[in-house]
Amino acid sequence: MTATLPAGPETVPTGPARGRAGTRAGALGRRARALYSFLGPSGTIAAAVLAAMLILAVGAGLFAPYDPNQASLLDAYQGPSMAHLLGTDAIGRDVLSRLIYGSRTSLLGPALVIACSTAVGVPLALIGAWYGGLVDAGAARILDLVYALPGLLLAVITAAMFGPGLTPAVVALSIAYVPFLSRVVRAAARQQRVSPYVDALTVQGFGPWRIGARHILRNIAPMVLGQSAVAFGYALLDLAGLSYLGLAVQAPTADWGVMVSDQDSMLRGHLLPVLVPGLLVVVCVMALTVLGARIAGERPERHPLWNRRGKRAGAE
Amino acid sequence: MLELNDLDVALRVGGRMRRVLSGLSLSVAAGEAVGLVGESGSGKSMTVRAVTRLLPEGAAVSGRIRFDGRDVAAMDAPALRRYRDRDVGMIFQDPRAHIDPTYRIGSFLTEALRVNRGVGPAAARRQATELLAAVGIDDPERRVRQYPHEVSGGMLQRVMIASVLAAEPRLILADEPTTALDVTIQAEVVAILDRLRRDRGIGMLFITHDLDLALAICDRVAVMYAGSIVEIRSARDLHRSACHPYTVGLLGSRPSIQARVDKLVAIPGRPVSAFEAPPDGCAFTDRCAHAEPDCLHGRPALEPFNDGLVRCRRVADLAVLAESRPESPAAPPSEPAAKSVVEPPAESPAEEGTQP
Amino acid sequence: MSAEALSVRALTKVFRVADAKGRRAEFTAVNDVSFALEPAGSLGIVGESGSGKTTVARMLVGLEPATSGTMTVLGQDRSQPARKAADRRERARQMQVVFQDPYTSLDPSQTIGSAVEEVLRAHSALTGPARTARLTDLMDQVGLDTRQTAARPRELSGGQRQRAAIARALAADPKVLILDEAVSALDVSIQAQVLNLLSDIRAATGIAYVLISHDLAVVRQLCDTVLVMRKGEIVERGDCANVLDHPEQEYTRVLRASVPVAGWKPLTSARQAEPS
Numbered sequence: 001m002t003a004t005l006p007a008g009p010e011t012v013p014t015g016p017a018r019g020r021a022g023t024r025a026g027a028l029g030r031r032a033r034a035l036y037s038f039l040g041p042s043g044t045i046a047a048a049v050l051a052a053m054l055i056l057a058v059g060a061g062l063f064a065p066y067d068p069n070q071a072s073l074l075d076a077y078q079g080p081s082m083a084h085l086l087g088t089d090a091i092g093r094d095v096l097s098r099l100i101y102g103s104r105t106s107l108l109g110p111a112l113v114i115a116c117s118t119a120v121g122v123p124l125a126l127i128g129a130w131y132g133g134l135v136d137a138g139a140a141r142i143l144d145l146v147y148a149l150p151g152l153l154l155a156v157i158t159a160a161m162f163g164p165g166l167t168p169a170v171v172a173l174s175i176a177y178v179p180f181l182s183r184v185v186r187a188a189a190r191q192q193r194v195s196p197y198v199d200a201l202t203v204q205g206f207g208p209w210r211i212g213a214r215h216i217l218r219n220i221a222p223m224v225l226g227q228s229a230v231a232f233g234y235a236l237l238d239l240a241g242l243s244y245l246g247l248a249v250q251a252p253t254a255d256w257g258v259m260v261s262d263q264d265s266m267l268r269g270h271l272l273p274v275l276v277p278g279l280l281v282v283v284c285v286m287a288l289t290v291l292g293a294r295i296a297g298e299r300p301e302r303h304p305l306w307n308r309r310g311k312r313a314g315a316e
Numbered sequence: 317m318l319e320l321n322d323l324d325v326a327l328r329v330g331g332r333m334r335r336v337l338s339g340l341s342l343s344v345a346a347g348e349a350v351g352l353v354g355e356s357g358s359g360k361s362m363t364v365r366a367v368t369r370l371l372p373e374g375a376a377v378s379g380r381i382r383f384d385g386r387d388v389a390a391m392d393a394p395a396l397r398r399y400r401d402r403d404v405g406m407i408f409q410d411p412r413a414h415i416d417p418t419y420r421i422g423s424f425l426t427e428a429l430r431v432n433r434g435v436g437p438a439a440a441r442r443q444a445t446e447l448l449a450a451v452g453i454d455d456p457e458r459r460v461r462q463y464p465h466e467v468s469g470g471m472l473q474r475v476m477i478a479s480v481l482a483a484e485p486r487l488i489l490a491d492e493p494t495t496a497l498d499v500t501i502q503a504e505v506v507a508i509l510d511r512l513r514r515d516r517g518i519g520m521l522f523i524t525h526d527l528d529l530a531l532a533i534c535d536r537v538a539v540m541y542a543g544s545i546v547e548i549r550s551a552r553d554l555h556r557s558a559c560h561p562y563t564v565g566l567l568g569s570r571p572s573i574q575a576r577v578d579k580l581v582a583i584p585g586r587p588v589s590a591f592e593a594p595p596d597g598c599a600f601t602d603r604c605a606h607a608e609p610d611c612l613h614g615r616p617a618l619e620p621f622n623d624g625l626v627r628c629r630r631v632a633d634l635a636v637l638a639e640s641r642p643e644s645p646a647a648p649p650s651e652p653a654a655k656s657v658v659e660p661p662a663e664s665p666a667e668e669g670t671q672p
Numbered sequence: 673m674s675a676e677a678l679s680v681r682a683l684t685k686v687f688r689v690a691d692a693k694g695r696r697a698e699f700t701a702v703n704d705v706s707f708a709l710e711p712a713g714s715l716g717i718v719g720e721s722g723s724g725k726t727t728v729a730r731m732l733v734g735l736e737p738a739t740s741g742t743m744t745v746l747g748q749d750r751s752q753p754a755r756k757a758a759d760r761r762e763r764a765r766q767m768q769v770v771f772q773d774p775y776t777s778l779d780p781s782q783t784i785g786s787a788v789e790e791v792l793r794a795h796s797a798l799t800g801p802a803r804t805a806r807l808t809d810l811m812d813q814v815g816l817d818t819r820q821t822a823a824r825p826r827e828l829s830g831g832q833r834q835r836a837a838i839a840r841a842l843a844a845d846p847k848v849l850i851l852d853e854a855v856s857a858l859d860v861s862i863q864a865q866v867l868n869l870l871s872d873i874r875a876a877t878g879i880a881y882v883l884i885s886h887d888l889a890v891v892r893q894l895c896d897t898v899l900v901m902r903k904g905e906i907v908e909r910g911d912c913a914n915v916l917d918h919p920e921q922e923y924t925r926v927l928r929a930s931v932p933v934a935g936w937k938p939l940t941s942a943r944q945a946e947p948s
Contacts, residue, residue: 205764498720503930569864571893
């Protein structure tokens with residue numbers, strides 16, 4: 001056994017890029033198949049869509065045919081052509097280029113929102129779940145209070161106080177999304193907290209921080225990740241809405257929400273510059289929801305977020 | 317009365333068919349109590365589900381299940397309902413999960429009487445209190461007005477027995493009815509079940525993992541392994557002269573309350589399900605201390621031996637062996653060779669089954 | 673240091689509960705329980721549900737604070753919950769526990785090997801090859817091979833998981849092991865293997881056991897002395913064989929008579945007054 005496990009069991013091959021060059025392709029194929037069987041057909045499509053968007057956003061300079069802000073009044077309101085695949089907008093900017101560059105702000109905003117609310121919400125959830133009692137009840141009441149406040153309303157208030165812009169919108173939504181993550185994570189962490197393996201670790205002399213970070217968090221990680229992905233979709237939707245209202249990203253900057261608010265095009269019956277970014281927002285949110293539900297191991301129709309927000313999205 | 321003939325059942329698990337019963341044959345005569353004993357994965361609970369046609373969707377069944385000569389598989393919906401209502405009654409392990417918590421105990425008991433039997437409300441109520449008294453519940457008048465959460469698990473199991481008796485079935489299927497109960501409560505519930513069943517001449521198929529319990533209250537006991545019966549004989553004989561190495565092993569595995577032994581006769585490895593067992597040969601081979609290379613080929617049949625049925629091709633040799641060493645256990649204690657479930661169950665034949 | 677591995681005096685646990693009408697009430701789960709266990713001894717605590725036996729176990733290992741009474745392990749007091757990390761570690765090295773359910777008592781996302789190694793890292797000075805060697809020894813001792821060491825709990829059977837839980841408990845090299853219904857959830861043939869394993873380990877290491885169980889036969893097989901508990905109190909105690917063969921208390925007699933054995937006929941006279 002010592003011969004096969006030279007440095008303890010943690011070195012047992014579980015990583016992907018291990019093995020000689022000859023077997024690497026085979027190993028990659030195996031990884032891909034394993035990933036596919038985990039994600040399922042719908043999850044794989046969702047992941048592929050999101051990966052493509054991410055690549056476009058990162059490499060915008062490489063993929064976009066034009067400068068997104070280069071106006072040319074002579075080329076205004078052109079339909080799709082070889083020169084402009086999706087046509088141009090009211091001041092002759094290339095719609096495709098604006099979409100590609102717009103994915104940067106459109107994805108960065110929600111990423112910041114989720115990063116902040118996860119960073120606050122998950123530790124809060126773990127602490128509440130671990131100590132229970134008054135600590136838990138106190139945290140839960142505060143979160144309920146925040147939960148009762150719609151994120152968009154909070155963002156409108158901050159915009160009124162600090163002026164419109166991406167930063168105040170992100171801060172407002174980060175606060176609004178904390179209970180979103182925290183409540184679900186708390187329930188999952190609570191389940192882990194009372195399971196005998198946590199008792200066993202306690203008897204082994206490990207402290208709450210170590211058990212929380214090394215064991216409980218690791219076991220609920222898929223759920224946290226899935227929940228974050230779903231929340232990402234809704235943050236994207238909210239930020240696009242705020243940008244549409246002119247409260248987040250400001251007009252000349254390429255952004256999907258800003259693009260949707262191009263009412264001149266709409267009024268002239270020139271729909272492409274408005275519809276395509278709107279469609280992209282919808283596709284993104286759907287992909288994130290499907291992927292998130294898949295990662296968290298929940299069927300999408302049962303997902304509490306899906307249900308709750310689904311109703312609201314329908315009313316909007 | 318109940319006859320299972322060469323029953324094969326496979327369940328659909330994640331798109332694949334997994335065999336849980338293979339070649340199961342068993343009969344229960346009117347008024348007879350038959351114990352069905354096995355470890356997890358042996359298929360004992362699936363047998364009950366097959367008998368009541370309660371197998372999960374997508375299950376493939378072959379072989380015959382007959383009740384009084386009628387083919388259970390061929391019954392149409394009304395016939396099946398009548399069969400489940402009148403002919404068989406079922407007692408589950410967890411009564412709390414099988415009794416609707418929103419109805420009073422009285423309503424639970426009278427519902428079947430009123431709906432299926434057309435008994436009037438007053439008569440049904442009287443019968444319900446009589447039944448509760450019969451299963452040894454004090455103050456039945458008060459109990460019928462209580463909700464399931466207000467009574468203990470042992471009492472609820474007696475309510476369950478009462479509800480089964482209300483239908484006056486000819487066969488009771490009891491699936492681990494006392495496993496969740498404390499030992500003193502188990503003794504009570506079993507005593508009541510045993511007495512009422514005998515008084516009323518009801519047959520019983522008693523599913524349990526507890527061989528001692530089955531031996532105590534059943535007329536005949538069948539021992540299951542990997543989806544089929546490996547030995548069946550009268551309870552009295554099985555206890556004294558078990559023939560199949562697995563039965564002998566089970567008897568030796570259980571510590572005794574009467575004396576401590578130096579070392580329990582453990583069976584190495586772990587119990588397997590029918591789908592994990594090798595397709596050819598005896599399913600018990602790789603845990604058996606008496607296996608020979610020949611045991612890996614051809615499935616042994618369930619054949620008569622010493623007034624019982626045994627599924628072992630070496631049963632005659634082993635009987636001689638056991639007689640020559642009357643005091644020593646049939647299977648020598650061996651190191652537990654625990655096997656991982658991730659490996660394919662069929663091991664290379666060279667490694668095993670070579671002890672004389 | 674006292675001669676006793678474990679000594680418990682007047683241990684009491686009172687839970688605050690809500691009664692049927694939602695008022696605050698008190699429920700005494702364990703009432704004035706005292707016992708002692710010498711090094712390498714083996715004590716069985718037998719009782720039915722509600723007897724308080726599991727609460728005793730949870731108080732012993734520090735998962736539940738005692739309402740009153742004292743507990744000492746190897747002469748050191750542990751009546752109060754550990755405050756400092758060093759105390760927690762120290763206590764962990766004195767006493768360990770194996771729980772009933774092999775399916776939930778191991779971290780599902782951790783391999784068996786890394787679970788045991790985590791404990792070795794926390795409690796022993798061993799490093800590098802020496803630690804790996806100790807890990808191998810522990811795994812050999814409980815009968816798990818290399819592949820099972822590298823597996824996650826999900827990939828193992830119930831019996832193998834319980835072996836892993838035993839290895840993890842032994843990794844801290846405790847002097848007392850609490851076995852809280854540790855073999856109750858196992859199949860009969862697996863239970864026999866684990867009982868034999870536990871006997872071997874005690875013979876080899878001189879560890880002391882406290883076995884919490886509802887199963888009289890298992891207690892008889894593994895324990896020298898026994899306590900019979902009912903409704904939070906000790907009903908009878910003494911040498912295991914003596915108590916089971918010649919019970920003095922009515923309750924012990926009933927318990928004994930309720931166990932199905934060869935030629936056993938269930939008696940309705942075994943009836944207990946049930947709470948309604």
